[in-house]
Amino acid sequence: MSENFFLADRFEEERSGLRAVAYRLLGSLAEAEDAVQETWIKLNRTDVSDVKNLGAWLTTVVGRVCLDMLRSRTSRREDPLPEQDGSVRLPDPVVTALAGVDPVQEILVADSVGIALMIVLETLSPAERLAFVLHDMFDVPFDDIAPMLGRTTVSTRQLASRARRRVQGAAPVADSDVTRKRNVVNAFLTASRGGDFEALLAVLDPDVVARSDGGTLVPSILRRGASDVASQAITFARFAADARPVLVNGSPGVVSFTEGRPLSVMSFTIRDGRITGLDILTDPDRLSALGLTA
Numbered sequence: 001m002s003e004n005f006f007l008a009d010r011f012e013e014e015r016s017g018l019r020a021v022a023y024r025l026l027g028s029l030a031e032a033e034d035a036v037q038e039t040w041i042k043l044n045r046t047d048v049s050d051v052k053n054l055g056a057w058l059t060t061v062v063g064r065v066c067l068d069m070l071r072s073r074t075s076r077r078e079d080p081l082p083e084q085d086g087s088v089r090l091p092d093p094v095v096t097a098l099a100g101v102d103p104v105q106e107i108l109v110a111d112s113v114g115i116a117l118m119i120v121l122e123t124l125s126p127a128e129r130l131a132f133v134l135h136d137m138f139d140v141p142f143d144d145i146a147p148m149l150g151r152t153t154v155s156t157r158q159l160a161s162r163a164r165r166r167v168q169g170a171a172p173v174a175d176s177d178v179t180r181k182r183n184v185v186n187a188f189l190t191a192s193r194g195g196d197f198e199a200l201l202a203v204l205d206p207d208v209v210a211r212s213d214g215g216t217l218v219p220s221i222l223r224r225g226a227s228d229v230a231s232q233a234i235t236f237a238r239f240a241a242d243a244r245p246v247l248v249n250g251s252p253g254v255v256s257f258t259e260g261r262p263l264s265v266m267s268f269t270i271r272d273g274r275i276t277g278l279d280i281l282t283d284p285d286r287l288s289a290l291g292l293t294a
Helices: 002-026 029-044 054-076 103-108 115-122 126-138 142-149 153-170 178-194 197-203 226-237 284-289
Strands: 204-213 221-224 242-248 251-258 261-271 274-281
Touching: 002 029, 002 054, 002 126, 029 054, 054 126, 054 142, 115 126, 115 153, 115 261, 115 274, 126 142, 126 153, 142 153, 178 197, 178 226, 178 242, 178 251, 178 261, 178 274, 197 204, 197 226, 204 226, 221 226, 242 261, 261 284
Parallel strands: 204 274
Antiparallel strands: 204 221, 242 251, 251 261, 261 274
């Protein structure tokens, strides 16, 4: 019995880190929780008396669980890639208040894992995503990742390198100054609410891309260019009676409400003081699951 209590305590110590691994691999908060729970079940069914580093062992187990889930998802093709066939599928956002950030949530999105990066991760193959996330984000040695993929260490290293090039090419480094980013977001909100088209053009990058994921009930929208995105922002602002600043994956964002229910979560990618990407989750089912309150 004491051994069971010890394992339970050790697992709880590792839980937040395991959720962080699973979230980066799956892009879904609910699936990440499922993967962590499956890892706990596997721990209970395995003799780990000879395991010297339980944290590393659990990380590889949750990685294997997530890999199976990613491969199953790919075979079913139920989740479209971003911008595939005109549809838009955004990863789940991690939304926190500006003050009093939950330490567990903070671990979940540490290392600037913004929505823009998560979207790029969605385009990788399951094997590429596993190799890149485990090695580049969690320092898991390639020697430990290779057996999970049934590959050699050299082949696994090449997978991660290919994924790294794709990530760096599709998700360039954005501004890191939180205060500066918050000022840009506030300027965007003020201009949208006031219907100030010229002010919006000033804060939007000329080649800005806006994605909106409305789920199965609301058509998804993909817009490109400052003029098109500015027009849509002004239109959308009329429906959002209450827009509140929050942190979305650790970066300034906005949650909009109407009649007390969440209407959208907006995430911004900002580079050189201008908005280059705007990702908007409007799927009512997924918004409801986030537990957002006005």
